[in-house]
Amino acid sequence: MIDIKLIRENKELVKKNIKKKFQDHKLQLVDDVFDLDNEYRKLKYQADELRKDRNTMSGKIGTLMREGKKEEVEDIKNKVKDINTKLLDLEEQEYELSNNIENIMMNIPNIIDDSVPIGKDDSENLEVKKYGDPVIPDYEIPYHSEIMEKLSGLDLDSARKTSGSGFYFLTGDIARLHSAILSYARDFMINKGFTYVIPPFMIRSDVVSGVMSFNEMDVMMYKIEGEDLYLIGTSEHSMIGKFKDTILDSEKLPYTLTSYSPCFRKEKGAHGIEERGVYRIHQFEKQEMIVICEPKDSVEWFEKMYNYTVEFFRTLDVPVRTLECCSGDLADLKVKSIDVEAWSPRQKKYFEVGSCSNLGDAQSRRLGIRTNNNGEKYFLHTLNNTVVAPPRMLIAFLENNYNEDGSINIPEVLRPYMGNIDKINI
RNA sequence: GGAAAGAUGGUAGAGUGGUUUAUUACACUAGUCUUGAAAACUAGAAUACCGCAAGGUGUCGUGGGUUCAAAUCCCACUCUUUCCUCCA
Numbered sequence: 074m075i076d077i078k079l080i081r082e083n084k085e086l087v088k089k090n091i092k093k094k095f096q097d098h099k100l101q102l103v104d105d106v107f108d109l110d111n112e113y114r115k116l117k118y119q120a121d122e123l124r125k126d127r128n129t130m131s132g133k134i135g136t137l138m139r140e141g142k143k144e145e146v147e148d149i150k151n152k153v154k155d156i157n158t159k160l161l162d163l164e165e166q167e168y169e170l171s172n173n174i175e176n177i178m179m180n181i182p183n184i185i186d187d188s189v190p191i192g193k194d195d196s197e198n199l200e201v202k203k204y205g206d207p208v209i210p211d212y213e214i215p216y217h218s219e220i221m222e223k224l225s226g227l228d229l230d231s232a233r234k235t236s237g238s239g240f241y242f243l244t245g246d247i248a249r250l251h252s253a254i255l256s257y258a259r260d261f262m263i264n265k266g267f268t269y270v271i272p273p274f275m276i277r278s279d280v281v282s283g284v285m286s287f288n289e290m291d292v293m294m295y296k297i298e299g300e301d302l303y304l305i306g307t308s309e310h311s312m313i314g315k316f317k318d319t320i321l322d323s324e325k326l327p328y329t330l331t332s333y334s335p336c337f338r339k340e341k342g343a344h345g346i347e348e349r350g351v352y353r354i355h356q357f358e359k360q361e362m363i364v365i366c367e368p369k370d371s372v373e374w375f376e377k378m379y380n381y382t383v384e385f386f387r388t389l390d391v392p393v394r395t396l397e398c399c400s401g402d403l404a405d406l407k408v409k410s411i412d413v414e415a416w417s418p419r420q421k422k423y424f425e426v427g428s429c430s431n432l433g434d435a436q437s438r439r440l441g442i443r444t445n446n447n448g449e450k451y452f453l454h455t456l457n458n459t460v461v462a463p464p465r466m467l468i469a470f471l472e473n474n475y476n477e478d479g480s481i482n483i484p485e486v487l488r489p490y491m492g493n494i495d496k497i498n499i
Numbered sequence: 500g501g502a503a504a505g506a507u508g509g510u511a512g513a514g515u516g517g518u519u520u521a522u523u524a525c526a527c528u529a530g531u532c533u534u535g536a537a538a539a540c541u542a543g544a545a546u547a548c549c550g551c552a553a554g555g556u557g558u559c560g561u562g563g564g565u566u567c568a569a570a571u572c573c574c575a576c577u578c579u580u581u582c583c584u585c586c587a
Contacts, residue, residue, distance in 0.1 A: 117549055121556040128556090131568040135517030150567040157567080277577090279561095301577095320509095445509095448528090450546095 074178055074406070074439045080107055090184050095193050095401045099180060106177040113170040120163045127156045179286065182405040183435040186372075189409055192399025198412070199399065204383050205392030207416040207423075212477040214419040217468040218350030221247050223479055224497055227351070239340065239355040241464070246497045250483075251358070251463045253490035254389075254470070255333060258360040258461045261385055262331035267362060270332040272311035275302040280314035283440045292341045308334035309457045312363045316442045321453065323446040327366035327374065331460060334359060351464040360460040365442065371431050371454035375409060378458040379429035382413045385460060386426070388486045391473045392416035394423050408433040413459070415469035426466055427459030 080087055084103055091099050130153050137146050190199045214220075221227035226247025232240040243251050263269055281290055281303050295304040305311055312332050321328070335358050351357075362381065364374045379395060386393045398410040410430040414423035434452035437443065443450050474482040481497040488495060 114549060117556080121549070124556060127567080132517070134567060138517080146567085153567040 074435050075181060075183055076438065077106070077110060077174070077178060079184075080181075081110065086184070087181065091182060093185060093189075093191055093400045094182055094403065096182065099182070102177050102181060106174055106181070109170055109174050109177070113167070113174060116163060116167050116170060120160060120167055123156050123160050123163065127153055127160070130156075180405070182403075183408055183433055185400055185403060185407075186409040186431070189403060190397060190399045191401075193401040194399075195402045197399045198402055199397045201395040201397050201411065203392070203394045204387055205390075205416070207392045207418070208473075209418055209421055210475075210477075214472050214475050216350065216419070217352075217471055220471045220475060220479070220481075221350075221467070223499060224481070226250075229350075236355075239353075241351055241354060243464075246491075247467070249491060250470075250481075250487075250497070251467060253487050254461060254463045254466060255358060255360055256490045257487055258385060259331065259333060261388075262360065262362060262381070262460055265329075265381055267329045267331040270308075270312065270330050272305075272308050272315065272332050272334055274305055274311075274334055276305055276311055276314055277301050278303065280310065280317060283317060284310050284313055284436070293338050295337050295339060304337035305334060306338050307336050307359060308332040308361045309363065312361070313436060313440065313442075313455060313457075316365060316437075316440065318441040319443075320450065321365065321442070321444045323367075323444045326444060326453070327364055327370060330363045332361050332363065334361070336462075350468070352468060354464060357462055357464045359462040362458050362460055364456045365437075365453050366456070367444070368434065368451070368454050371408075371433065371456060374456055375411075375429065375431040378456060379411045379413060379427075382427045382429065382458060382460060386413070386415060386469075388484065389470060389474075390482070390484050391469050393426075396423075404430075406432050406435045408435075415466070416473065417469060418472050418475075424469075426462065426469060429456070429458035431456045 075087065080103060084107060087103050088100055091097070091103070130149050134146055134149055137149070190197070192198065215223075218227055218229065221243075224247055225245055226243060228242040228244060229240075232242050259269055275297065278301050281294060285293070290303075293306045297303065309332075311334070312330060316328075335356055337356050340353055340355060362378060364371075364378065366374055383393055383395065393413055393415050396412045396414055398407075398412065403410055408431045410428060412425050413427040413429065415426045416422075417424055432455045434454055436455045437452040442453055442455065444453055471481060474484070476482065476496075479499045483491050483495050483497065
């Protein structure tokens, strides 16, 4: 959500940004909201004047009553009643206008960073850099769920019985590996100076609507029946919600947090052939990082954050690359975004395992996350990034650490979390 | 789940329908005094929005309602504290 003042002052900039994102159908919205805003301000002035009259007149009644001037009181009462009738209509228009304006503003995309490559959709995302050798072994690597099943680590059949499709039982060493990765990720981020947080896994509707659009909400979120609660789709939801309507002490900035949570997603819509197994499921676990910082520092933090993920994957012997989201693929709230993709030696291509985003002040404006810096108040910048989401990450991990005999190498950094074994054997 | 009390500016805390334009204290900012500080004294100061400004409007947990007028009365909800009940 951008500042409406930007539209008042520089409509063309906002329009140019929309064109960069190939959303030409939204160009009209800028003119519409500009007009509505003017209308709203005129109306507000009128209504404020009426409210002013009402207040002064009502104020007089108190004095007149004490003086016992009943007739005058009745006269004024009637006048105020008239004002209220007029106001009723104006207030309804005022409410409607401000709602319309807000709805449109939600649909006007955030101003993207100058460095974002221009492109229509994900096919035009740009590779930034490769890390590690994308090795293609001379033996065949089975589908990840097969690897896991051979190691008695995955039971999808039972999960279908208890919960339906899109769920899994992890067992034995694979389950332990899953936890080990999360524990390692937690300690990895703590060592980078981040504060570990376990947030609520359910949030209220007002927080949900603060962090996502109604559309996203319907597609992603599970609602708890009979309660005003939703299961979180990512810990970012709780973590950003935590700061809703707060003024943060400028001396305590930046807030660098790493949170763990299970994530619940409906995943409405068709799934591709490569989404069998544990690639796309209703419930997974994730270690996330969140930074809330001064606007001037967000570019620097963005760089640091996706590099942490790259470094994390490299310590687990998984080759990765970074892919920059082009203008057309960038979600409306985002200023800039880079995906971290892991190498799949089976598919012989990279696939997404994490996403790092700089939201500028769009999210904080929407939620009211500000700082007070020597009396000057302004919105902060928010960023989020995946450290690791194990079930999907396990795919990359297993494929890249797979030996021809079906065993799995455990990289050194993970061994303390795996009972010091260096291999999972069949 | 049940009962009681409560939610007011950065903090504490008064305010039970109309000079509340939200008392007061602490913390805060500026000034006087001082080599500097402390203390004392003087002044300023909640917040969002509209407005070039003067000024205006809204906001006393949230949402409704009553009234000419609501921090104050009524209803619902949320949260906090204490107690009972239940529970990992």
